Amino acid sequence: MTTGTMRTGAATGAAGEDTRSRLLATALRLFTEHGAEGTSLQMIADALGVTKAAVYYHFKTKDEITEAVAEPGLRELAAVVEEAATFRRRGARIDHLLTGFVDIVVRHRALVALFSSDPGVARAIEKTLHGEERFEKRLIALLAGPEPDTSTLVAAHVALAGIALAGGAPALADLDDESLREALLAVGRRLMGRPRPRA
Amino acid sequence: MTTGTMRTGAATGAAGEDTRSRLLATALRLFTEHGAEGTSLQMIADALGVTKAAVYYHFKTKDEITEAVAEPGLRELAAVVEEAATFRRRGARIDHLLTGFVDIVVRHRALVALFSSDPGVARAIEKTLHGEERFEKRLIALLAGPEPDTSTLVAAHVALAGIALAGGAPALADLDDESLREALLAVGRRLMGRPRPRA
DNA sequence: GTCTATAAGCAGATAGAC
């Protein structure tokens, strides 16, 4: 209430929220095209049709933009890892992990590939997750199990990196979500030695 | 001969060649740590213990450094693709492709992961390969075959990206070449539906 | 919420001494 600067009545700045969302979507696209360090605030501002100063109204630093871009996928990933850790049987744990991971990859496409392979993004989100250990390590550990042999460990690495990058691959961008999800889950299960689900 | 500036007698500037090699090795390390765009000439110079101007004596531009870093792996990759394309039977083609690709990944470790995922490197080498089509496309095409179904296409993408990134993963850096090679080849074959070679 | 204007610093790159 008070004497705010709202102009649309109910919501707290619909135009502002929209600009922020557009900004994050634009930043994600540019990050995947040029890398996080290869993307300047000027490029983001130009793509949005605003000035750099307008961008700074929404985010105090460039790192803050990088964190905000990564945050949704990161949170969902954390939730899947936590859930998977509660399963006692190794098979069920792998199944839950693969299903959840593939689902996140498919819904966010380029995002997971981005923070699997972009050092700039990795550095920015490390500050966000200062307390909590690296996700990748936990994912690998849950997927490969305790004291894994070499081939299982390597398979887990190939599965995670491969699924993340394939999900964001431009050549597969035309695939609809359901087809991509099924295919990625199938290769993940094959890699980790899980039986195929029946049709 | 003439009145050159050689000081070591036989070779054409041993110290210079050594600096050039050290420069490329240092650049590769920094590129994988910070990304190509995230690595400045100042960082490279500092790591070498020389000034930026000394770096410019060896390479005219930063792009030239990027290309020179990628070149050895790129050439070997091109050779493997050409060889694989000569096989008539699809199984033999896949076998040759996987064996050759894994071998390059293992011997260069971080390199293949770098130009699989770094947009800065990808852009720089596109200028080098202006005539020849994108490697990745040809690799995928040879691996998945003509008119592949969705699951085969996705499997090929996961295999290439996964093998490249797993090969450069810090967590697997301690594995000796032979163990890594065997494990990567095994997962690649499993993904592409090839039978296991007998022990 | 977006603008203009500007500061301070670092980027890639070059000239010329040694």
Next chain:
DNA sequence: GTCTATCTGCTTATAGAC
């Protein structure tokens, strides 16, 4: 082959008008 010194342009970031 490496150095010092320098240039230009772009980077992140801030101050203050509208």
